[in-house]
Amino acid sequence: MGITGIFLITFLIVHCGVNALIFFNDGGILFTKAAHFMGTNWLIRTMEIVLFAGIIWHIVQALVLTLQNQKARPVQYAVVNGTANSKWYSRWMGLLGTLILIFLILHLNHFWVDSRITGIDHPPIIIEGHEYDNLYAEMKDVFENPIVVIIYVLAMFSLAYHLLHGFQSAFQSLGLNHKKYTSLIKAVGFWFSIIVPFVFALMPIAMYLGFVK
Amino acid sequence: MSGNMNLTLKVWKQRNKEERGKFETYSVKDISPDMSFLEMFDVLNEQLIAEGKDPIAFDHDCREGICGMCSMYINGRPHGPLQGVTTCQLHMRSFKDGDIIVVEPWRSAAFPVIKDLAVDRSSFDRIMAAGGFVSVNTGNARDANSILIPKDDADDAFNAAACIGCGACVAACKNSSAMLFVSAKVSQLALLPQGKVEAKTRVEKMVAQMDAEGFGNCTNTYACEAECPKNISVENIARMNREFIAAKLS
Ligand code: HEM
Ligand code: SF4
Ligand code: FES
Numbered sequence: 001m002g003i004t005g006i007f008l009i010t011f012l013i014v015h016c017g018v019n020a021l022i023f024f025n026d027g028g029i030l031f032t033k034a035a036h037f038m039g040t041n042w043l044i045r046t047m048e049i050v051l052f053a054g055i056i057w058h059i060v061q062a063l064v065l066t067l068q069n070q071k072a073r074p075v076q077y078a079v080v081n082g083t084a085n086s087k088w089y090s091r092w093m094g095l096l097g098t099l100i101l102i103f104l105i106l107h108l109n110h111f112w113v114d115s116r117i118t119g120i121d122h123p124p125i126i127i128e129g130h131e132y133d134n135l136y137a138e139m140k141d142v143f144e145n146p147i148v149v150i151i152y153v154l155a156m157f158s159l160a161y162h163l164l165h166g167f168q169s170a171f172q173s174l175g176l177n178h179k180k181y182t183s184l185i186k187a188v189g190f191w192f193s194i195i196v197p198f199v200f201a202l203m204p205i206a207m208y209l210g211f212v213k
Numbered sequence: 214m215s216g217n218m219n220l221t222l223k224v225w226k227q228r229n230k231e232e233r234g235k236f237e238t239y240s241v242k243d244i245s246p247d248m249s250f251l252e253m254f255d256v257l258n259e260q261l262i263a264e265g266k267d268p269i270a271f272d273h274d275c276r277e278g279i280c281g282m283c284s285m286y287i288n289g290r291p292h293g294p295l296q297g298v299t300t301c302q303l304h305m306r307s308f309k310d311g312d313i314i315v316v317e318p319w320r321s322a323a324f325p326v327i328k329d330l331a332v333d334r335s336s337f338d339r340i341m342a343a344g345g346f347v348s349v350n351t352g353n354a355r356d357a358n359s360i361l362i363p364k365d366d367a368d369d370a371f372n373a374a375a376c377i378g379c380g381a382c383v384a385a386c387k388n389s390s391a392m393l394f395v396s397a398k399v400s401q402l403a404l405l406p407q408g409k410v411e412a413k414t415r416v417e418k419m420v421a422q423m424d425a426e427g428f429g430n431c432t433n434t435y436a437c438e439a440e441c442p443k444n445i446s447v448e449n450i451a452r453m454n455r456e457f458i459a460a461k462l463s
Contacts, residue, residue, distance in 0.1 A: 001432075065388075065430045072322050072389035072429030078223075078236065079315045081289030082387070085439035091387055093432060169433040175455025177448050 001065065002173035004058035005166050009192070011051055016196050019203060022212050028136030029127055036132050039115065059101065066094055089161040090169070096162040103155035110142050111135065143207035152204040156197035163193035217243045218310035222257065224269055225317045227326050230333075234326065236315075246306035250293060251276060251283060253305055270328040276301040278442060281379030285330055286317040291381035291440050299379060299442045319384040323391070323426040336426040337378050337394060344418035345398045347407050366404045373400035375443040382437035382445070388429030393437035395423050396453035397445045403456055413460040420457055 018038060021031040038044050082091055089096060114120050120138050124131040143149055167189030171177070176185070206212040219242045227234025241257050248256070251273050258268035274280040283300040287293035293303045308314065316330065324332040374397075382393035399416050402408030408415075431450060438447045 065432065069388035069390075069429035069432075072427055073320055074322055075320050077286060077289065077317055077320055079289040079317070082436070084290055084294075085385055085436040086387075086434040090432070090434040165433070172433050172447065172451050173431070173454060175451050175453075175458055177451030177455075179448075182448075 001058065001061050002170040004054050004061065005170040006174075007054045008051075008058060009163070009167065009170075011054075012196050016199055020199055022136070022139070022203060023206070025212055027213065028125070028139075032125055032127060032132045032134070032136055035115075035135050039133070055104070059097070062094060062097060087165065090165045093162060093165060096158045099155065099158040100162060103151070103158070106151065107155075110148075111138065114138060139203075140207055143204040146208065149204040149208045153201045156201040159200070160193050160197040163196070164190065167193055217245055218305070218308065218312070220244060220253075220308065220311070221313045223313065223315045224330070225326075226267075226269070226329055227318075229328060230325050234329075244305050246304065248305045249276070249301055250285070250287070250303040250305065251301050269330060271330040272332075273301060278302045279377060281377030281442075284319045284332055284334075284380060284384065286319060286384055288315055291319070291384040292379075292442055296439065297442060297444055299377075299381075302442070319380050321380075321383050321389040321428065323389070323428050324380060324383065332380075334378070334380050336428070337380065337391075339426065340391070340395055340419050340422045341398060343422035344411070344415035345402070347402060347411065349407070360406055362405060369448075370401050370404040373397040373404070373445065373449050376401075376441075376445050377443060379442060381440050381442060383428065385436040385440035386429065386431075387434060387436065388432060390431045390437070391423050391426075391428040392431040392450045392453070393441060393445055393447065395419055396449035399453045399456060400449040403452065412456060413463065416453060416456040417460050420453075 018034045019031070021034055022028060024030050082088070115133060115135055115138070120133050120135065122134040122137040122141075125134040125136065126132075143152075168182075168186050171182075171185050171189075203212075219240065222239045222241065223236045224239060225234050226237045239257055239261075241253060241260070244253050244256065251271070254269065254271060261268045272282040272284055274282045276283075278299045278301060281299070283292075285292065285300045287300070287303075292298060292300045294307050295303055318324075318326050318330045319332045319334075321332075323336040324334055327333050376394060376397035378394065380391075380394070383389055383391050386392075399419060402415065403412045433447070433450075435447050438445065
């Protein structure tokens with residue numbers, strides 16, 4: 001879980017970084033170029049396969065762990081005061097992860113299926129004489145629907161809490177706990193878990209409200 | 214006496230390993246706030262014996278927080294509402310008149326109920342027997358200062374050695390994981406020169422036995438550390454993970 005988790009975290013950095021280019025508010029020129037690079041570079045395309053494998057492996061590990069853990073306590077307690085000894089999101093990782101998965105399916109359906117499989121139903125965008133897939137227009141389309149915007153924002157709350165536990169947990173699982181560095185890992189994990197989902201959530205909001213044109 | 218309280222207790226009664234148990238409700242009267250939780254149970258058991266009923270089986274020995282026997286899951290927490298204490302160190306002043314107190318045994322596949330609140334923790338003994346020792350041929354005791362050990366390591370080893378094997382970490386963990394216990398027992402030896410010799414095989418064998426006993430997997434909720442009566446740190450779990458990964462890779 002730790003290794004696949006950290007791998008998915010590195011994916012988030014790249015994904016969030018590329019998408020944040022829309023905030024340059026240049027009609028999507030920088031974003032389009034970056035997306036084109038990501039969609040055509042062979043290394044990135046290979047990593048895409050590794051990414052899907054990573055997500056599936058992460059989920060398989062989660063399922064196996066959860067089943068084993070349920071077997072480890074066949075008779076449940078009548079009264080459990082979990083709040084007294086642990087954070088709620090550390091106990092609800094499975095649920096948070098499932099919400100992320102539901103979001104992921106919706107999200108892939110919005111963008112990945114169109115751009116990689118069925119093709120985008122917008123005419124290509126022309127930058128400096130070159131034609132590029134117009135994912136930017138697709139994005140604006142998708143985020144015209146307020147329901148979609150709300151779902152994206154809520155999903156980022158799930159992601160934030162999943163990371164809030166997961167980031168530091170991954171390091172602990174890998175045995176990386178140190179008198180000096182653990183507080184640093186925890187601080188970086190905390191801010192990562194807030195900033196990345198926040199920047200992601202800003203994208204649909206900014207497009208819906210017309211801040212990004 | 215003023216300040217004494219009347220309480221309702223809902224206690225798990227289970228005749229033996231095989232039979233399904235259920236909660237029984239009891240009331241106790243005039244309990245002094247200065248009694249320990251176990252003394253309150255003694256009062257209840259005297260009462261039950263006088264009434265010709267079956268007293269409640271519960272484990273206890275030292276009654277001073279060092280043997281680790283007094284396993285009781287009280288109102289949803291191992292050893293009750295306080296941190297850093299065992300049930301025998303919990304006093305009735307932590308409760309108030311009219312309270313309803315629910316008392317359950319440790320619940321884990323690896324800790325089967327023997328009777329009522331008493332559970333079989335011999336799974337911990339088997340983990341220890343698998344590698345929780347240093348095999349040396351003893352001779353004369355050497356001068357303690359002839360082996361130099363950094364103070365930090367000595368302190369960490371000592372703190373890990375404070376584990377009394379009570380099983381509250383398992384009881385508290387939503388996954389019934391025994392990682393805090395096993396990591397404390399791995400660490401108390403792995404940190405010291407005498408223990409380093411067998412560190413690799415020790416961690417492999419103890420973890421294998423832990424898994425064989427049917428304990429769950431750690432997901433780092435850290436409930437164990439919060440509930441441990443000896444405040445054993447989850448740093449030990451990271452150390453054990455580190456030792457384990459290193460052992461598997463080498
Ligand atoms: C797609 C659906 C997902 C499901 C069903 C899921 C489920 C889980 C579960 C049950 C855990 C176990 C709790 C633990 O070990 O701490 C976990 C841990 C974790 N998850 Fe996810 N997750 C999903 C997506 C993600 C994503 C997208 C990321 C990346 C940002 C991520 C990052 C992590 C990390 C870093 C951990 C901690 C690993 C560890 O402690 O060993 N997860 N996940
Ligand atoms: S680690 Fe703490 S809670 Fe677990 S057995 Fe040892 S003393 Fe008890
Ligand atoms: S009876 Fe020994 S620790 Fe409680």
